[in-house]
Each structure stands twice: as C-alpha cells, then as structure tokens.
Amino acid sequence: MSTRATLYVHAPFCRAKCQYCAFYSLAAGPSGPQPHSLSRYLDALDAEMDRQAERYGPVSAPSLFFGGGTPSLLGGEALARVMVGLRRRFDLAPDAEITLEANPDSASPSFLRTARELGVNRLSLGVQSLDDAALKTLGRTHDAAQARLAFAHARAAGFANIGLDLIFGLPGQSAAAWLDTLRQALALEPEHLSCYGLTVEPGTPLAENADALAACPDEDSQAEMFLRGSELLAAAGFEHYEISNFARVSAGQDLRCRHNVSCWRGEDVLGFGPAAVSTMTESGFAPALRWANPQSLEEWVELVHSGQSGQAGREALSPEVRAREGLMLALRSAEGLSLDAYARSAGRELRETHAGLLVQLSAVGLATLDGERLRLTRAGMLVSNSVIRALGFEDEINNYS
Structure with missing residues (x-):
C-alpha cells in the first residue's frame, strides 16, 4: 500500500x-x-x-x-x-x-x-x-x-x-x-x-x-x-x-x-521548499516524523544539494504529542473532537478527567457535546486558545495559535 x-x-x-x-x-x-x-x-x-x-x-x-x-x-x-x-x-x-x-x-x-x-x-x-x-x-x-x-x-x-x-x-x-x-x-x-x-x-x-x-x-x-x-x-x-x-x-x-x-485532521503532509514543514508516518517506525526546512533560501538550497533534505530539525512525535495536537486542531474545526478517538490515542478519557469543565463549557454556551463529539460554538471559537489551555495543552497553543 x-x-x-x-x-x-x-x-x-x-x-x-x-x-x-x-x-x-x-x-x-x-x-x-x-x-x-x-x-x-x-x-x-x-x-x-x-x-x-x-x-x-x-x-x-x-x-x-x-x-x-x-x-x-x-x-x-x-x-x-x-x-x-x-x-x-x-x-x-x-x-x-x-x-x-x-x-x-x-x-x-x-x-x-x-x-x-x-x-x-x-x-x-x-x-x-x-x-x-x-x-x-x-x-x-x-x-x-x-x-x-x-x-x-x-x-x-x-x-x-x-x-x-x-x-x-x-x-x-x-x-x-x-x-x-x-x-x-x-x-x-x-x-x-x-x-x-x-x-x-x-x-x-x-x-x-x-x-x-x-x-x-x-x-x-x-x-x-x-x-x-x-x-x-x-x-x-x-x-x-x-x-x-x-x-x-x-x-x-x-x-x-x-x-x-x-491538516486540521492531523493527516500526513509532505512539504517542499524553504520553510516547508512535513509530518510523515513511516512504515515500521511507530512515531510519526516531523521536520522543518530552513527559513532561508540559501540554507535550504545548501541542505538539499548536500543530500540532507528532510533532516533539519527532524523529530519523532510520540503518540501522546500527536493526540494533543489532534485535540487542539480538532477544536478549531466545526467537525470537533471525537472523545472516543482521543481516549484511544491519548490513553485518557476527557469525560472523566475534565468532566466538570465540559459541563461548564456547555452551560455557558462555549461548547456542545453531541454524543461523543465535542464542538466549540461560535462564541467558543472566540476563546479557543483559552479552552485548550484549560484542557491542559499549553505547549501546543504556542506552536499553532
């Protein structure tokens, strides 16, 4: 495949x-x-x-x-x-x-x-x-x-x-x-x-x-x-x-x-050119790999011709990191977050660890919980960064806000 x-x-x-x-x-x-x-x-x-x-x-x-x-x-x-x-x-x-x-x-x-x-x-x-x-x-x-x-x-x-x-x-x-x-x-x-x-x-x-x-x-x-x-x-x-x-x-x-x-679904992307960021899942290597090309035309050209394309800033993304990013990206979209899928990937159940917060978000009109899917309302989108911080993901906010 x-x-x-x-x-x-x-x-x-x-x-x-x-x-x-x-x-x-x-x-x-x-x-x-x-x-x-x-x-x-x-x-x-x-x-x-x-x-x-x-x-x-x-x-x-x-x-x-x-x-x-x-x-x-x-x-x-x-x-x-x-x-x-x-x-x-x-x-x-x-x-x-x-x-x-x-x-x-x-x-x-x-x-x-x-x-x-x-x-x-x-x-x-x-x-x-x-x-x-x-x-x-x-x-x-x-x-x-x-x-x-x-x-x-x-x-x-x-x-x-x-x-x-x-x-x-x-x-x-x-x-x-x-x-x-x-x-x-x-x-x-x-x-x-x-x-x-x-x-x-x-x-x-x-x-x-x-x-x-x-x-x-x-x-x-x-x-x-x-x-x-x-x-x-x-x-x-x-x-x-x-x-x-x-x-x-x-x-x-x-x-x-x-x-x-x-991208908001966290799917793989293969990028080309200076400053392009890639995230790829490789067969036989469990963590996804991410790398960012240099933000310089000269440095990128030199890197490519040295045979090191795809090596700058290369890192393996743990399942936990992928799950966190997935939560953050999903809450930006109208599709929202599948709590079941998140529990499987992150190993923790938000309906248990953040039950009070989910009830509060719904009560004040910032989010809806339809079955197992959490979605931000239009008002919730205004404060999406704060909601994600409240869920405990400060690191990812700084990278994607």
Whole structure:
C-alpha cells in the first residue's frame, strides 16, 4: 500500500514584504524573482522531490497546495516545470484539489490561463481588504480595483473554485466597515472566504508602528467583528467549518479547502521548499516524523544539494504529542473532537478527567457535546486558545495559535 499524504510547495518570493507578515518570504521587487534566484530555487526543488520520492515512493496525494510567499510570481514556465516534476514523482489523484495562492497584482490573465491548463483547480486570492487606505497600511502592492479585476480574470480563465483571504481588526477599522468589506466580497460570488483577525507578530514592521498599533480595534471590537461577520456569512449560505474559514454550501459539492481540512485532521503532509514543514508516518517506525526546512533560501538550497533534505530539525512525535495536537486542531474545526478517538490515542478519557469543565463549557454556551463529539460554538471559537489551555495543552497553543 502506497504512502498517502497531502503535498505542499512553498514559493518564497514576494514583490514586497507586507507590514504584518511573519511568514518566510523574500522581497524580490516589482519584477519578481531574478532568473538566477528562480533557477536555483527550481533546481533545489527538483533535487528535494527526488530525495523524498526515493524515501517514500510515489506518494498518493489527494491534494496539492502552493503557498508562500507569492506562488503566482513564479510565472507560467516555472509553474509548469514544478507541476511536471510533481506528477512524474508522485501519484496525484485524478480528482486532486490543486490550490495556488495568488496576489491580485501578479494574477495576470495569461498566468491564470496557464495555471488552469496545468491542472490548478482552486485559486486562493490574497485580497486582505477592499479598502485602499487599509491596503496601503498593510503594505499590500495592489488596490481594491486590482483585486476585483483579478477575480474576474480568474473566472474568465475557468476557475470555478476561488477563495478570498481577508483580514479584520485593521487599524482604524470599525465593525460596520468590516461588514461592508464582507458584503463587497460576497458580491463577487466566491466559493470560499478565509477571514483572519489581524495578529501583530514580533519583528514585523507593523509591530514597530506605534500609530498603527494605537489605532487597532480592541478585543471587544474584534470579537464583534468575528461574531457579526460569521452571522453575515452564514446568512449568505456559507458553512463556518473552521475558526477562520467559510465555504459556500452548494448541493453535491464540498467546497472546503481539502488541504487545510487534512491538516486540521492531523493527516500526513509532505512539504517542499524553504520553510516547508512535513509530518510523515513511516512504515515500521511507530512515531510519526516531523521536520522543518530552513527559513532561508540559501540554507535550504545548501541542505538539499548536500543530500540532507528532510533532516533539519527532524523529530519523532510520540503518540501522546500527536493526540494533543489532534485535540487542539480538532477544536478549531466545526467537525470537533471525537472523545472516543482521543481516549484511544491519548490513553485518557476527557469525560472523566475534565468532566466538570465540559459541563461548564456547555452551560455557558462555549461548547456542545453531541454524543461523543465535542464542538466549540461560535462564541467558543472566540476563546479557543483559552479552552485548550484549560484542557491542559499549553505547549501546543504556542506552536499553532
């Protein structure tokens, strides 16, 4: 039986570094990555795919996700090379969901047509806001008009599954302004919306911008945005299937992002590129293995060509750690946590060890216990980190919040 895992490719290039972004990326300038840098990246990607194909064989992949960075900056020729390399080495399912993240200013009609012809069937468009002043504050390199135009180009290229990424809790933003942004987004008729509360990460330019920080909405205002925004999207026919993610409900179609759902279920993922994280279960080796590629293009290229791909930060995950992570990830999703499955994997029964807490969470409307499945309510999702801490898993919160 072949190994099964979702595939992830990290494209590290961006035109400019956004004010809030803590993900690994390289500011390549308005024209995108230089030919030399792109060539070195692609050569190392080929070598890394070879290494992992030798180790795991033709991995059976139900989904593939291009993240970053800005994958749409790779260009059609480079994307074609990566897709050919992946298909040659791994077993992408015939109905695999293939997602590509794109920014509006690099999602040209020609690139989108090429991506669609190569088999990309889901587009995640980094809109973030439809207010030009807010986009400027965030350091985005597009405006609202470009975002709408990119969406139209994606439809014209044949994309029937488009997601929009949006951020709420922006400096100076009111709940009314956030709801107006959502209404504008809904008018485009996307299949998916990812709505993230602004997080000020240490070391980012935003963290050093005192004026912007002072203008950020307080916790109560952000909570109002989350709750009212979730209600608006539910009324518009969207399923709130994870804290920050909403998929349009369509008869006979599951429009949730398969890659993300797989990650929240704790399934294996095989990642490529700088900063990519992998978790793989190997035959004959009980603990799952996890490793993280260096957050540096140069260090990653050197590691790959030294034959050490997949070795940096490699660790074996005990069943207890996997169970803890599974609990934390499950409580972020609408599917919730199977208490029976957790008891089998962790060796302890939450209905016994945390009986009082479960009753209390239900009594105050933060969670529901339906049979043996624990789910957070919409209000509970607001305080999910606190709930998980109360269940005794401080370590995992710090890694995934």
